[in-house]
Every structure is written in structure tokens, then in C-alpha cells.
Amino acid sequence: MISFLQHNPTKLWFGEGQIRQLKSELGGTGKNVLIVYGGGSIKKNGVYDAVLNELHKADAHVFELSGVEPNPRLTTVKAGIELCRKEEIDLLLAVGGGSVIDCVKAISIGVYYEGDVWDVISRKGAPDRALPFGTVLTLAATGSEMNNISVITDWEKNEKRGWGSPLVFPQFSILDPTFTFSVPRDQTVYGIVDIMSHALEQYFHRTENTPMIDRFIESLLITVMEAGTELVQDLHNFKLRETVMYAGTTAFNETLSNGTDGGDWGSHQIEHAVSAVYDIPHGGGLAILFPNWMSYCSEIDPSRMKKLAVNVFKISPEGKSELETAKEGIAALRSFWNSIGAPSRLADYGIDDSKLDQLVEKSFMKDEVGTYKVLNKQDVREILLRSM
């Protein structure tokens, strides 16, 4: 293991009806609250009304910012910052999935930052303060509800950046599985892929002596696959929504990375490049790219892919080379994702190799891609080509 600090300040309220905690989490009456949401599905499924109802109990002055995009945009972040300053907002409340939460994280840190908020997102600025915020989660996927990570896209530059700061942990998050009942099948699938991808990224670490964390990751993957298979056929099943929702948070709140180097995250970086150029769903992109990353990297070092194959996909290693076992595991992962309806080729989104150079370039927003295998541009090109 590697030395680490384990400390997550977010208060996670999990379970049906936990929206009732909102009033006390506001920390007083008469607050100016900006609720931030996406395309308006929360107005159809009752979540908006449930939130407003609790805010009114606390005599909050409610302001709204709606229309946050699936890949949230810098322009929306800036609009939110202006609104917070103008209306003297006390607390931001993200009501939605990871996109909305990521947008709120950027707004929260931008409010007190004097320069351009993109400096913070591109890791140049050094903010020292953020506006407090909470979340009401409506989509199990990114884990953003209990971590300090955010991904924002600048469409003028076609740049999609992941960033983080100790200042942007949610103060509280409310997770009611019934709030995810109306998530359609395709979004549910993308969520499952995203959750599993977070677990997998963390599995592909290079730290020795992490037996318990490795088993925790395997446990989470097995659980999500077991529940996911049924969930996509039964979208209103409380128990399955509950299982996937809690796994989604656990997959990316450091439970799976305490004491490791944090994992690889190369597949995420390449996917961010693809969705910065083509605006495809993050989970869809991962379902295509991750198995190709695994396959490519297993040809260099199959050890972790083999371990995954045996422990998660129950592939017998007998009479097989490490690489053969690894490849069978990768095929099983691909097969599971296909079985629930995830895409397997970039062509499924109409993407061909016409912008290949641009995709490779954009994958290198940070100096290096990946840690399990540090990828160079030729490696990334090959992974993208295999994914076309």
C-alpha cells in the first residue's frame, strides 16, 4: 500500500424519503438557494416538487438555473457564477446526475475566484474558497455526489477537462433510489457502464499488497453486474435501483482506492477526448473504449486483466496462458455490456477515423495518459483504431 489520508467530509443521506433531511442541511431558514438542474425531467417525475416542498419548509428564497447539458459546458458554469453573485446565493443545490453536480462544483469554486474559472478547471488557478453546495441525486453513475471531482467542457475549444479540489466535496448528498425510477433504459445502461468503469480504472493500479481493496473492487463489479442484468429489464425495481445507486457512490468516493496509486484512468482520458469532439454519452464511449484499452494493455502486461477474469468473470485459467485468460475476461466484460445494450464500436455513433489525429491530440490534455501502461500517442491511436 501507499500512505494515504482517508477522509471524506460529505454527509451521505441514503434511502427512500431522505429528502426530508434537506431542511436541516440548509443550516437555517431564509437562505438564498440556487437549485441547478438539467433538461427538466425532474419536473415530470416529482423530484422538483419534492425538493421545492422541503425548501419552502425552510423559508428558502429559491432561484433556478436549468438546462445543464449532459456534458456540462463552461458557458453554463459562467451563467451560474453570475447568478450566484447577483442574487447573493448562500447555498447551491444540484438536483440531477453527475453533469449537474459537476457543473455546480465549478460554479461553487468560480463564485469567489477573481480570474476566469477555466483557469481552475485547467489546473492553473489556485482558489481558496468555494460556495457550499449539496446534491439531490437522480442518476446512479458518476459518483460525483461523494467526491471532489468534476468534468467540464469548453465547446469553443473542444476541450473536456477533469479537475478536482478539496474545496468541492458536496456538503451533503441525498440519495433516494425512487428518484432514479424514471431514468430511461439507455441512461441506466450508461450509468452501469460508468460505475463499472470507475471500479475498473481503480483496479488497474500498480500498487503492491492491496488484497482487501482488490476484493472490494471485485465485489462491487460482481454486484453491479448481478443487479444490472435484472435492472435493465425492470426499471422500477426498488431493490435493484438501490443496489446500483449505492454501488455508484462507493465506486468513486475513495473506498476503492485507499492505499493504491489511484488506478489508471487512461480510458477515461481518451473517452473525454472523444466526447469533447463528438458529444457522445460518457458511458457509451467507455463501453466502446475500455475493453480495447484492456486488450491493448494486456498484450504488454496481462496480470491484472487475468486476475479480473478469474475473480470476477470466473474464467478458469487452467491450461491457458496469462494473456489467454485475460482476453477471455475482456470478452466477457464486452459481452456483458453488449447484453444490457451498450454499444461496442465508435461506428455505432457514426464516428469514423476522419478526426483521428484530433482525438489523439485531445487525449493528451494532461502530459501523460494512464499509469498501468503510460501510453504514447501511437498507443492511443491504436486503441482508437481498434474502437472504430
Place this chain on the structure above:
Amino acid sequence: MISFLQHNPTKLWFGEGQIRQLKSELGGTGKNVLIVYGGGSIKKNGVYDAVLNELHKADAHVFELSGVEPNPRLTTVKAGIELCRKEEIDLLLAVGGGSVIDCVKAISIGVYYEGDVWDVISRKGAPDRALPFGTVLTLAATGSEMNNISVITDWEKNEKRGWGSPLVFPQFSILDPTFTFSVPRDQTVYGIVDIMSHALEQYFHRTENTPMIDRFIESLLITVMEAGTELVQDLHNFKLRETVMYAGTTAFNETLSNGTDGGDWGSHQIEHAVSAVYDIPHGGGLAILFPNWMSYCSEIDPSRMKKLAVNVFKISPEGKSELETAKEGIAALRSFWNSIGAPSRLADYGIDDSKLDQLVEKSFMKDEVGTYKVLNKQDVREILLRSM
């Protein structure tokens, strides 16, 4: 799952050399710090010097309370409270294992409590404030370093009580595996039994739909057994100490109980009665009592014991009744504990049935014993008799 709040405020600094965090955790120079420790082993193994060295860097005024007992006593708690009041202590620092930490928790809450601190421990008082404290862990066992639970014994009354309060989470805990190198073999074994018992208590819950948490518990048990087998033969092995130390904290910081009813804890309650009367090591008592609790309760409902047998002890359930499989798993647990040197009968501590009535009575300090099976006095008597 059951609705829950996931929020642990303790900052856990894990890894070799993390004692260097102590200075910044003090939150300023010139503080009055009371270090609390046990029989003085920390003066032989270098931990005391390492702690003092860091405290001096922060210009702390250091006071000491030593001699905390393995089953920490109310009299020691009261002495600590007096000392804190007299010397106007700013921060308590537990340097030791669970006993020392539990003692410090009681001191921290007693300092500002106007009545008798035993009121708080026996859950009659309602404290509203506690003196901040940190811990430097020297024994992997109780998990007290990252939870808000404490166990204190009043020897005048022969009463051993577990209690908890949201006010007694450590502010920080420093876990350096090298600080546990000098723990002797028997204490190491008791620690392993204690850690596994915490995981097992939480496994014997009655909540439906907890697949991931159940797998996390199984993962932790398998990991501790794997490392424990080697560790008792190789006490200075860093990787094994590291694995067991991190498992010890994870076993009892709510990672294994989020969304469940919390588990049974009947074996712990019975063990507290036995060690309140006979002052035997907690881990030793658990190694004797827990398999007998499991065996007795499996005769009423073997479902969880069978699941444990199959998933952790890899017992094949084929051609066997649920109870038969369960019993094979229990035998495997007993056999593992015996293999590392844990006792299997109360007679090993010279305990016979002469105080049986008293042991039964003292097991019912709280109204009920256990939740997986709510035990009555006849049940507890039977479990104790099987353990003689």
C-alpha cells in the same frame, strides 16, 4: 437496505511515517496535550519517543496519564478527567490500542460533563460537548481509532459497558504499521480474532438486499485470515501488519454496516460479561464464545452461517442440509482461530460454571442480547455452557 447516514469525520492518516502529520493536526503551537497510554510498551518500541519528538516540534506542553488497563477502568477515566480540568488540557492524545482509545473517549466526554461520567457510559446522561482528541494506534484490533464506540469497566460493580456518542469520533488517527511490529504473538492473535468478530457481528444482520456489503464483509474476512496465518509466524512483516491494520479499521468504521441493521453483537455482549467478571482478554473470550453463539443460533436459522461457510470457507453445500453446511463453516472458523493460537474453551482461562448465573445476568446489561436471534437468559446460559 435500511436508510442511513454515511459520514465519518475522523481523518485517518495511514502509512509508515505518518506520525509527521501530528504537528499540523494539533492545530497550533503551545497547546496543552495530555498523552494517554498503557503499560509502557511504547517506551520500549520507540513510539513514545516518536510522538514526543513531534509534540516538541509544535511546542506543546505535554502531560501524561499512563497505566491504562487492557479492560480500561472507570477509576482511570476519572483520574484523566481530573487531570484535564486541572491542567486545562486542549487536546487528548491516545497512544496505544483500543483500551487506551476507549479510555480517552470517556475522558473527553467526561471533562465537560457535570455529573458522574458513568451516567454517560450507562446511557443515562446527555452530554453536549467533548474535548477533542486524536489517536496514535499501536495495536490492530478494536477499530476504535475510526468510530465513536468505547467500552469501559467499573470494577466496583463488575460492569463492562459499551457506549457511543457522535461527540467521540477521534479528530484524527495516525496508523503506522511499523508501530505494531512489537505487538507480541498472543496480542496479535487476539487482535485478529477481534477484527474478524467485528466483521462477523455485522454479517449476522437481518436486512434484505445488501449484496455489496455482504461481499465486502466476506472480502475482509478472507483477507484477514490469509494475512493472519502468515503474520503470527512473521511478526515484523510490514505488508502483513499493514493489511491487518487497515482491515482492523475498516471492520468497524461503518464500511461494513451502511444500510444494514448493524448486525447482531450478542457475542460481544456475552463476552463483555465474561471479561467483566474474569478480566480475560477480549479477543480470547470472543474466540471461545463466538463459534458457540453461531452454532447455537444456526440451529434456529442457519441461513447466514451457511452463506458464510460457502463464500468465506469455501465449503461445498452439495448434498448437505443448510445446517450441515453452516456447521462445517463454524468448524472451519474455530479451526482457523485454533491454528493461530486462540483458545477454544473458557476452561483455558480456568473459568468453570461456578459463576454461571452472574455471567448470564451481566450479559443483560442492555434489555436485549442480539438481533439475529434475540436471546433470552436460557439461550445465553446454553451458549456459556457450551463454551465452558
